[in-house]
Amino acid sequence: MTTAEHRLDLQRRRRLGMVEAVWGENKSPEQIAAIAVGLQEAGEVLLATRISAEKAEAVIALLGTPGVQHHPEARCLTSPELPAAIPERGRVGIVAGGTSDLAVAREAQLSLACHGIASELVLDVGVAGLHRLLDQLEGLRQADVLIACAGMEGALPTVLAGLLPQPVIGVPVSVGYGVSAGGLAALNGMLASCAPGLTVVNVDNGYGAAMASLRILSGRSLGAPLAPGALGSSSSTASSQS
Numbered sequence: 001m002t003t004a005e006h007r008l009d010l011q012r013r014r015r016l017g018m019v020e021a022v023w024g025e026n027k028s029p030e031q032i033a034a035i036a037v038g039l040q041e042a043g044e045v046l047l048a049t050r051i052s053a054e055k056a057e058a059v060i061a062l063l064g065t066p067g068v069q070h071h072p073e074a075r076c077l078t079s080p081e082l083p084a085a086i087p088e089r090g091r092v093g094i095v096a097g098g099t100s101d102l103a104v105a106r107e108a109q110l111s112l113a114c115h116g117i118a119s120e121l122v123l124d125v126g127v128a129g130l131h132r133l134l135d136q137l138e139g140l141r142q143a144d145v146l147i148a149c150a151g152m153e154g155a156l157p158t159v160l161a162g163l164l165p166q167p168v169i170g171v172p173v174s175v176g177y178g179v180s181a182g183g184l185a186a187l188n189g190m191l192a193s194c195a196p197g198l199t200v201v202n203v204d205n206g207y208g209a210a211m212a213s214l215r216i217l218s219g220r221s222l223g224a225p226l227a228p229g230a231l232g233s234s235s236s237t238a239s240s241q242s
Contacts, residue, residue, distance in 0.1 A: 006035055010042050017218055019114060021207055024077070025050035029058035036063055036079065047114050048077040049107060049207055074106035074206075078114060085118035090217040092119040092210075093143030095136075095160065097126030097150040100175045105149045107206030108171070108213075115214055127155045140164060144220070145213040149206065151175025154186025161195035167216050169209045170200045 009020045022035050036046045036059070046068070051059070056070035056077055067080040092112055096105040105121055112119045122140065125133040133156075140146060141164060149171040150156035157170030170193070172186035179185055183203035190200040201208040 005031060006038070008035070008038050008042065008044075010044060013044070017115075018211060018214055019045045019047055021111070022046065022048040023050060024048040024055065029055055029062055032059045032077070033062040036068070036077075040065070040079065045114055046077060046079040047111065047207075049111075050075055051077045071106070071110055073102060074110040075103055076107060076110050078110065082113050083116045085113070086116040087118060089117055090144035090220070091142070092117060092145045092147060092213045092217075093122065093140045093166075094119055094147045095122045095125055095133075095140065095149070095156065097152070097156045097173075098124050098175075101149040101151060101173045104171055104173050104204050104206040105147075108147050108149070108210045109206075111207045111210035112213065115210075117210075117214065117217065125156070126150065127159055130159070133159065137163060141166075145169065145216050147171060147206075147209045147213060149173050149209075151183060151186050152180055154189040157190055157198055157200070158193040158195045161193070161198040167213075168195070168198055169212050170198055171206060171209045172200070172203045174204050 012018060012020045022032060024032055032048055039046050051070065053072060059077060060068050069078050071078065094105050094109055096102060102123065109119050109121055120143065122136050125136055143166060146160055146164065146166050146168045148157035148160050148168060151173035152175060154172050157168055161168040170190040172183045172190055174183035176185065187203055190198065199212060201212060
């Protein structure tokens with residue numbers, strides 16, 4: 001569907017095995033609702049990120065249709081109901097240094113859930129108390145891909161990538177005092193990591209980390225992209241959003 005304001009990428013699932021996400025922070029409720037209607041008419045999934053509670057309430061009122069759900073911890077809107085996870089597609093472990101990283105971690109988890117990917121969230125295992133992370137290693141070892149969200153100096157992904165063999169995707173989080181600089185210190189620390197093969201996405205980009213995980217899982221399984229209208233998918237990394 002195309003209007004003067006938006007052009008929906010309705011072929012993205014067929015090309016990449018992922019749904020088009022809607023960046024909601026800088027859009028009005030009316031703009032988000034119009035995009036949602038276009039996606040619904042095409043039988044596609046709505047995943048709108050960075051949605052405040054007030055904006056979510058306004059969008060839901062404008063749509064007036066059942067099945068639109070606000071996820072306050074992830075700051076996202078979805079529609080329709082999320083699918084059951086498909087075990088054969090793999091499992092992602094999402095690790096966060098502290099509860100201050102929760103919104104970013106939940107965005108990643110919800111983005112995976114929209115594609116039928118199972119995930120497990122492990123919170124409050126930052127490197128300042130390394131024993132907390134070490135206690136979780138055996139469970140994390142069972143995941144196919146790991147996403148590590150951390151603010152401040154952003155050391156958690158490096159530690160994980162040095163301890164476990166799976167692909168590790170670092171997400172710098174805009175948490176920390178002064179020189180943390182809104183996540184730039186964590187971003188630079190992850191980019192300068194001495195752990196070989198660590199992948200890093202942009203600051204607070206839980207969605208992008210989820211899509212990177214999808215690409216890794218899809219490359220392993222070589223699953224076919226889903227037909228339009230089916231939740232579940234097959235691919236990942238880029239974080240391009242409408």
